[in-house]
Every structure is written in C-alpha cells, then in structure tokens.
Amino acid sequence: MNSSNEVAPAVQSILDAARERPGGSSRVAVDDARSLPAAFDAAKADGRNPVVAEVKPTSPTTEGTNEGDPVELAREMVAGGAAALSVLTEPEHFGGSVENYERVREAVDVPVLRKDFLLTESQLDAVEADVVLLIARFLGDDLAPMIDAARERGMGVLVEVHSEDEVAAAVDAGAEIIGINNRDLAALETDLGTFEAVAPAVPESATLLAESGISSAAEVRRMREAGADGLLIGTAIMDGDPRENTSDFVNA
Numbered sequence: 224m225n226s227s228n229e230v231a232p233a234v235q236s237i238l239d240a241a242r243e244r245p246g247g248s249s250r251v252a253v254d255d256a257r258s259l260p261a262a263f264d265a266a267k268a269d270g271r272n273p274v275v276a277e278v279k280p281t282s283p284t285t286e287g288t289n290e291g292d293p294v295e296l297a298r299e300m301v302a303g304g305a306a307a308l309s310v311l312t313e314p315e316h317f318g319g320s321v322e323n324y325e326r327v328r329e330a331v332d333v334p335v336l337r338k339d340f341l342l343t344e345s346q347l348d349a350v351e352a353d354v355v356l357l358i359a360r361f362l363g364d365d366l367a368p369m370i371d372a373a374r375e376r377g378m379g380v381l382v383e384v385h386s387e388d389e390v391a392a393a394v395d396a397g398a399e400i401i402g403i404n405n406r407d408l409a410a411l412e413t414d415l416g417t418f419e420a421v422a423p424a425v426p427e428s429a430t431l432l433a434e435s436g437i438s439s440a441a442e443v444r445r446m447r448e449a450g451a452d453g454l455l456i457g458t459a460i461m462d463g464d465p466r467e468n469t470s471d472f473v474n475a
C-alpha cells in the first residue's frame with residue numbers, strides 16, 4: 224500500500240480499521256453482476272441523469288446517524304430514478320455492513336456498488352457484489368492485482384482517483400470505470416474543480432464518474448458538462464427525502 228501519512232486523521236483511522244478487517248471464509252463467484260455502464264446508458268437513453276445514489280448512514284464529515292432501514296432508503300432512491308446504488312459496507316466510520324449490502328442487492332434490480340476501503344483479496348469475498356470500489360491511492364502497486372482478483376470473481380470494478388497521476392496508474396492497472404473523487408482525503412474538503420481539472424486525463428473509452436460534494440441540480444449539470452458519465456451522490460440524497468432528492472438530481 225502507498226504511504227498514507229498525508230491523509231486526515233479520520234482517514235488514517237479508516238485505513239487502520241480496514242487493515243484489521245477479516246475477509247470472507249471462501250472465495251465468492253458472482254455470475255449475475257449488473258453492469259454500471261449499461262445502467263448509465265439506459266438512464267441516458269430515457270433522459271435521466273445517471274445517478275448512483277448512496278446509502279450512507281453516517282461518515283466522518285456527517286453529524287449523527289441516519290437510522291433508516293437501508294432497504295427502504297434504497298427502494299426510495301430507485302423510485303426516484305437512480306440508475307444504480309452505492310451501499311457502504313464499512314462499519315466503524317460509515318455505519319455500513321455487508322448485511323446491508325446483501326439485503327439491498329436482493330431488494331432492487333439496479334447495479335449496487337460496494338463502497339468500502341478494500342485492501343486485501345480476501346476482503347472481496349465478504350459479499351457477492353455487482354461492482355466494488357478500489358481506491359488507487361490506498362492500493363498503490365496492489366491496484367492491478369486487486370482489479371484482476373475482483374474481475375476473476377465476476378465483479379465490476381470502479382477505481383477511485385483524485386489526481387492525473389492516479390488516473391495514469393488506474394489506466395495502467397487496467398481500470399475501465401474511473402471515479403474522480405472531489406473530496407481531498409488530506410483535508411476532507413470537497414472541490415468540484417477537482418473533477419474539472421482531472422477529467423481531461425481520463426481516456427474517452429473509460430466510463431467516468433464524478434464522486435462527492437455534489438449537492439444541487441446546477442452542480443449535476445456542471446459535472447455532466449465536464450464529462451461525467453455518472454454521478455455518485457450520498458449526503459445530499461440522504462439528507463431529507465431520499466426519493467425527492469434523487470428525483471431532483473436525476474431530472475436536473
């Protein structure tokens with residue numbers, strides 16, 4: 224793994240916990256993974272902004288915990304037009320769980336991203352997933368083997384980056400779906416200018432997501448104009464009525 228000495232204390236704590244988290248007891252094989260790019264194409268074809276709505280009970284930058292049932296929240300997001308969902312499985316800092324993930328995936332028919340801080344192959348085996356998030360900064364030289372390991376299990380892979388150098392590393396490692404995180408993991412602040420600055424480095428052939436900090440219809444349009452094929456939105460959907468919020472972003 225890369226050195227993590229330039230991350231915020233909360234992120235260091237997330238990584239320390241991730242290193243200790245056990246994986247699954249046996250290797251999983253997903254034979255029915257739902258495709259994120261196909262879901263984005265379907266949304267675009269019927270005039271919806273391709274929104275990945277995130278079931279995010281809490282986070283280091285959120286006050287309090289949303290105690291709502293993840294399945295109910297997920298159904299509301301899909302009813303609001305979400306092309307796909309993201310479900311946190313990180314338990315200590317985001318209130319997530321693999322049980323939440325399994326229940327949501329069973330309850331909906333859109334692709335469900337497993338949102339976690341995965342560091343080892345066996346952690347991929349904790350639950351069958353359509354798509355897993357792999358963070359380039361935290362995996363370093365392990366990124367390519369982790370992408371291969373996820374694909375061997377039948378899962379799609381979203382590689383998260385924050386800089387042009389990380390885009391290059393992600394492309395070298397074989398990433399086909401790339402998410403540019405607007406959240407700076409050193410300061411924990413979001414800046415949509417990050418997506419605008421880094422997106423030109425992403426090859427046209429990749430499916431490109433804008434992640435974090437999107438909180439208005441105007442910002443959805445801004446990210447789409449800068450080249451986002453999909454938008455990952457958590458806090459602004461969880462805060463209030465998730466169905467109405469999702470619908471506002473989908474129809475922005």
Ligand SMILES: O=C(O)c1ccccc1NCC(=O)[C@H](O)[C@H](O)COP(=O)(O)O
Binds near residue numbers: 413435436458
């Ligand atoms: O959301 C946080 O507070 C956070 C803190 C430290 C590391 C990661 C964090 N978030 C993970 C995410 O990627 C977001 O949940 C996701 O991109 C949605 O972001 P937002 O729409 O800003 O909730």
